Amino acid sequence: MAERYDTIGVNYAELRKPDDRIATAIEQALGPARTILNVGAGTGSYEPANRQVTAVEPSTEMICKRGPSAAPVVQAPAGDLPFDDNSFDAAMAILTVHHWPNKAAGLREIRRVTRGRIVLLTFDPSHRPWLTDYFPQLAILDEAQMPAISDFARWLGPIRVETLPVPHDCSDGFLYAYWRRPRAYLDPRLRSGSSSFWALDGIEAGLQALSDDLRTGEWDRRYGHLRDLPVYDAGYRLVIAE
Template identity: 45%
Template sequence: MSPARYDAIGRGYSGTRREDPALRAQLHAALGDARTVVNVGAGAGAYEPRDRHVVAIEPSDVMAAQRPRELAPAIRATADALPLRDASVDAGLSVLSLHHWDAGQERGVHELRRVARGPVVLLTFDRDVSGAMWLVADYVPEIAALDRRIFPPMDVLARWLGGDVRVEVVPISRDTPDWTLGAFWAHPERVLDPVARANTSGFARMPTPIVERAVAALERDLADGTWDDRHGDLRELDEFDAGMRMLVAEPG
């Protein structure tokens, strides 16, 4: 996990990356009756349970500084070396963080399994599904190439987790307040918003010329109606599968 990366990406993160109530409920339900939870890559605290004891792990000072005052401070540590004893918490949680663990991904997943007595819940993206979304496929294929390197396939994650693993599709609501890159599916105008772009790791990790090219192309296609001719039916949907997946692993 790279604290320097999120020190850059995370400025103003909480402005456009707010909790989606439906997603929060789904994540908390997956934690079952766990009373103690380690949240790895805890960031600004989105989706962190307020009614359980949470050990927040976050290496970035910028992200941790955006945590609400009612949440416990985050411990500065990385996923691949959790400062916890074996089976010391009831459950493990990681929300859209694993793709930033770099070379520590497999070790980080094993660490979550090591410290959690019960379920480990991972929210991530299926890179094959997300790569087919219009934004990535038509305008920024470089993000798909990056995602193929940084998002482990579902079967690999299941193998790392071990035990009984289920994978749940998590459709993204049109009105979600959590503006992940996938949440742009029905809102192409958001791509033109530099703040919205900067708060997605996909755009934030792209070189400036690539971002400028994509923005210019989409701005043109919105102005002349090309985007709506190709994808306007998306504006009629309430939700869309942009590749978000929740893995829930019970110990074997």
């Protein structure tokens, strides 16, 4: 997976700008913890600026894209964290667990090095945003890659799950962020910010169908009610383990 992000990372920092409202939800979930481990940290999105954060990231390209204000980073995979037991007050992993080769091992490692709370931002693969109507292979990919919410309880013990609504003008270009801006999915540059589109083949039919439906008004007949919503449950969840 580090190799994939060495490719995706070319435009990642530009397209995946942290959204302040999502950042607030993550910070609140972290509670009063002062020392935080960020696993699968990427370019540093959502690292709390007012805490002592240590980042872990396997991809060289993503590490190179980290800004000067990002937390110190260690290059390592989630499944082999180079820290002593109970080194951190809390840990976070943001839209990354589904990429880990051994998810259970990675989460066991996070639990080992964390004294307190673990906060994960993930996607519930049982959810079906409207985009999957045009790209049904996304639903297949979600089910193949994304852990079920019940898996986290099996790996981490008791968990709390909170819905994370996506703002209509979300600045972070993850897969379902453009739910109220459907034309964005026709832009190959914007699609390049999502690892899921890099993993799909044969998307031409879906792109053509979406383009046709936007042109004819069919998209608005089916989904136009979304244009009145300020936020949308696109399937993203905060999983919190004490």
